[in-house]
Amino acid sequence: MLKAFFQKKLPTFELEIEFSLNNGILALVGPSGAGKTTILQCVAGLQAPSSGEININDKIVFSSEQGVNIPIRKRRIGYVFQDYALFPHMTVEKNVMYGKPQKGSIPNKVLTVSNVLEMLKIEHLRNRYPNQISGGEKQRVALARALMTEPELLLLDEPLSALDQDTRSTLQQELLKLQVQWQIPFILVTHDLQEAEMLGDQIIKLDHGKQEELRKFDKAQ
């Protein structure tokens, strides 16, 4: 369960957002510069909002009132960057292994690299380096790496924008399946309204920091 309401002062406008999400995919849609990535970065802890509160599974990760700002590494949020941000000097396997929780730290789930690589159909790439795989494969590796940390929330920053139409359609379907399988909220940023309509259970349209709710449906409701 994710609840967030916050403001963030940006050079040209003030971003104001309020949403809650139990399960399913929230699509943030809007033109470039609308503040979509800033929202993800604030939720992840890469930027601090000017004021407000962010609550993940009843745990406050940011509150301007209470002076709480939990560091990124303790928020248990998976983040897939637009340019994938894979570690270029590590193989696919090492990339995916990098954030694996220490043994015993999360007793409920036991994930192995093979599970995750198999699930995302990239097992055959485990010894390759990021510069030796395609854009679609990089995207799967980035997803595998984020999921390996067993996050409570997954943030996807325009994950499909750099891919060709075929790969894009395949990955869209896989994202939907993955969300059903994983049962955690996903926030997906996209500038493509069609993509947002296809993937989003909830859709928020942003323009210059103001939000407009286009669709509100929560799988858990």
Next chain:
Amino acid sequence: MDYAPLLISLRAAIIATIVTFFLGIAAACFVSGYRGKFKGLIDGVLTLPLVLPPTVIGFLLLILFGKNGPLGKLLMSIGKTVIFSWPATVIAASVVAFPLMYRTVRSAFEQIDQNIINAARTLGVSEWKIFWRITIPLAWPGVAAGTVLAFARALGDFGATLMIGGNIPGKTLTIPAAIFFAAESGEMRKALIWVMLIFIVSLIVMTLMNYWTDYQRKMIAAAGRK
């Protein structure tokens, strides 16, 4: 021919390179992460030894480590003195070599895609692990280049070393100083031998470092082809 200057120069350059390796990386790490208004000033101070004449650096070190200097007094209180002793050659070499390491590493750090570092942060690992497993390997060509440049500069220092270490044969007389004094006294053959020696040592170190960096790149590429 007395080969002491070669050993003194190598000792000073090697120790200075080790010192500047760690200090340079630490300073580069601090300054590239610092967002305060004193960034320009801090960077200026750390880069100053690169632009100041070596004799000015030597003079400042002399004031700092001299009998009445703050560090000199401190060392005197524990019965140590640095001026005109072999540690002086190390200090002078470290100070002149430091900015080359610092600036090269800093520029390598700043070229790393910030999203890669942020990605590592979202994976729940500590800043320390990110630094050693992500930042340093990605900045490695810069770190290697900085180390070679720092070594070459430390080996070649003349002015600062002469000011604070003097030219005591067998103790503080380095190759660059030996070349100067040999040429000054007309011993051109001796000076030429030292010139050739420093030329060979510098060339060997630079070449080895280049091959090593190339080798590492090839190893990564080869591992990827398996």
